[in-house]
Amino acid sequence: MKNLVEIKLEIERLAGLVAAGQELLPSYGYSDGSGRPHIEVDVRGYHYVESERGHEFDRWTTEDLDDLLYAVFRSVTFQIACEYELRHRVPEKEPRRMIFPQQIGLMSTLSAKWAERLSREKEKIVSLFPFDDNAHVRAVMTKGLRDQGHSPEDAWRIACEKYPEPARGTIEDGRNLRLELRKTH
Numbered sequence: 001m002k003n004l005v006e007i008k009l010e011i012e013r014l015a016g017l018v019a020a021g022q023e024l025l026p027s028y029g030y031s032d033g034s035g036r037p038h039i040e041v042d043v044r045g046y047h048y049v050e051s052e053r054g055h056e057f058d059r060w061t062t063e064d065l066d067d068l069l070y071a072v073f074r075s076v077t078f079q080i081a082c083e084y085e086l087r088h089r090v091p092e093k094e095p096r097r098m099i100f101p102q103q104i105g106l107m108s109t110l111s112a113k114w115a116e117r118l119s120r121e122k123e124k125i126v127s128l129f130p131f132d133d134n135a136h137v138r139a140v141m142t143k144g145l146r147d148q149g150h151s152p153e154d155a156w157r158i159a160c161e162k163y164p165e166p167a168r169g170t171i172e173d174g175r176n177l178r179l180e181l182r183k184t185h
Helices: 004-017 065-087 096-110 112-128 135-147 152-162 171-184
Strands: 038-042 045-052 055-062
Touching: 004 038, 004 065, 004 096, 045 065, 055 065, 065 096, 065 112, 096 112, 112 171, 135 152
Parallel strands: none
Antiparallel strands: 038 045, 045 055
């Protein structure tokens, strides 16, 4: 089992391959209070811990270093991909259309296996919660109708009649997917 210093060195090496800044990387041994995840190591294995303001809200443990590194860089590459999308935003396109391929591309720089794993995860997400390129158009239309005096409910209904929402999974599907993804990273 690697110690925190060895893990930190490996994470920093991999971070350099995707130009990830230190602010995107976890802290080691304990939370630094910034809201970033941190990594702990003990006899039970490697712990990836998410906390904020002293409140731990997720702890995931593995004995597999590769799984730990995958979890770290799934988060890091997602943040980089979101920043990329924000700089290159196309209002008529759902942001995930740009974020997901960008993130998978970054992961492929680190590991073909990780990129494939992430791609499967993203396919599951999109199958439950399809892309919605009309979200922006619906929102603008709804606001316009409200400004014209329509009630919020009528404005939304009219906008959805013209630009229907895609069929989506349920809240329970989302919970199950979150649990499934949590188990696989």
